Amino acid sequence: MPRKPKRPCRMTGCPNLTDRKSCYCETHEKTMQRHYDHFARGYDQHERYGSAWRRIRDRYLAAHPLCECCKEQGRYVLATLVHHIRPLADGGTHDESNLMSLCVSCHERIHQRGRGDGYPLGGG
Numbered sequence: 547m548p549r550k551p552k553r554p555c556r557m558t559g560c561p562n563l564t565d566r567k568s569c570y571c572e573t574h575e576k577t578m579q580r581h582y583d584h585f586a587r588g589y590d591q592h593e594r595y596g597s598a599w600r601r602i603r604d605r606y607l608a609a610h611p612l613c614e615c616c617k618e619q620g621r622y623v624l625a626t627l628v629h630h631i632r633p634l635a636d637g638g639t640h641d642e643s644n645l646m647s648l649c650v651s652c653h654e655r656i657h658q659r660g661r662g663d664g665y666p667l668g669g670g
Contacts, residue, residue, distance in 0.1 A: 602640050603628045606647060613649040615656075623649045629656065 552563035555571040557578070562571035570578050606628050616623040625647035632638035648656070 599640060602645075606642065606645050610647040612647065613652055614646045615652040616649060625649055627653045629653055 550565065552565045553569060554560070555562045555564050555574055556569045557571070557574040560571060560574060562573065564571045566572075566575060568575050568578070607625060611625060613621075613623040613625045627648050627650060629646050629648045630638045630640075631644050631646055638644050
């Protein structure tokens, strides 16, 4: 079966051709990934959310299996995510007092509000 033709590398001035998904040649792919991680993400996700976080999250979900926002409204929805009330980027911690269990829709609603500051609905 024929393959797609190679495309020019997206790095300005690079003459190399590539068939990689990133559209960067081997030389520039790692450079652009480091650039993205540093400037677009702003943090190393593995450093912030490593195996210790997974244990904390699993323990918290076991202790609080229902979405805390839905529960306040009299609905009983299974929580699938653990949310930081005060974001880690703003000095929040993994302490249980800074966590709340949420369903996906409540979690998305919190992050779509204004600044996406992470405070629960109705909170502030």
